[in-house]
Amino acid sequence: MEDFCEVVVLRAGPAKLHEIHITIRELPLADGVHGSTGNQLWPAGSILAQELLRRPQLVQDRFILDLGAGCGLAGLAAAALGARRVLLTDCDGETVCNIHHNIQANRHLWGPEGGNCEVQAEALDWKRVSEDYALQERADVVISSDTVYGHFGDDLACCALNLLSSTGSMILVAPKDRQTGVPAFLERMKSAGYVYVESWVQDEHGEDFHLFDLKRRESTAPS
Template sequence: MTPPAHLQAALSELLGDARLVAEPLPGTDLKLWLIDADNMDRAFNPDETRRILEDPPYWSFCWASGLALARFLAEHPEWVEGKRVLDFGAGSGVAGIAAVMAGALEVVACDLDPIAIEACQANAQLNGVTLSYSTDFFAEEDRFDLILVADVLYDRANLPLLDQFLSRGKQALVADSRVRDFQHPAYQRLGILDALTLPDLAEPWEFRKVSLYHAVR
């Protein structure tokens, strides 16, 4: 299967010999275009390291929290069935695609990065589903039943966003493995889910434990 040309070109600019491959996600019926695992199992030269740090191709990974949230929606479709959903910081689009497959009425994949939007489009096509797209969360109307959020709190500077999600949706589901025990009066932890990042980055065990939070206004 040939990867999308523009996404492959964007990845090649960062890592010349890296390739996108269509990989099934364990425990789901989904596939994503992901960076090939063999390419991650090597040392990066200084130029590659600099480019990755300056412009990380996060859309070419399925991060643990996204995988955990996708599995959760497959097991509990009642969270999204017949509802209007926005996937915030969509990245690869894994959570939004899972929501469509679980019966959501509408899913908007929202990400600031235009390359991430292209990744969402390619992955939606790979899975035979339809998404809508947005690059500005705050330009969206307050019309969503649920806001999905996965792998956004890796930077603690993003914690104030927790106050904003309910400005556009009636409820929010937040999956995170980096700031797992945040305290916020609107959010309650539903549980801890097991997952890993793909390709496997050999992350510490604590980053394979994903906390799932729920907020309702």
């Protein structure tokens, strides 16, 4: 199987006049050479990227951390929308290499003509991040999609809490049929002082997704 490249068109605004074109390379899935699901573009990632385009104020002039970035669509959208810095992470080395490729393919979106965003990719397994792991800078916003499958919700929350700034926020998208870890994720975030707004989003094929917008209560933010 060959690598596959496509141009993903994201649209938002009145009559969907605001649009961004992002080039994404996908690698073959489970063919004996490329085995990670992160090398494929999944609908939840598109929903997350679309939400950022709809609400660009979430990312503008901020440091965005993408956990489980996959092909990198949402993080690249954040960079194109005016983020100050974007760090795309995934646990699989091959997936991270593919993210690097996609960063280079889209650099014109935030280069000299499109802004000045620092965009990086690195390996990070959010299921195994300890309290000793630290970024040079804590994230203003953590974004993530399709990562609360199985019983990893608590792990995802612990990682996000460890890497978020004291006033940071998080956007999570979960497919309707892959939400086993959602209760544990929300419980951990609430215990850390976060409140959330949840909404349902439907893609163009009629598939339902749960979107969580999490923010820390002002009274619980460390001084």
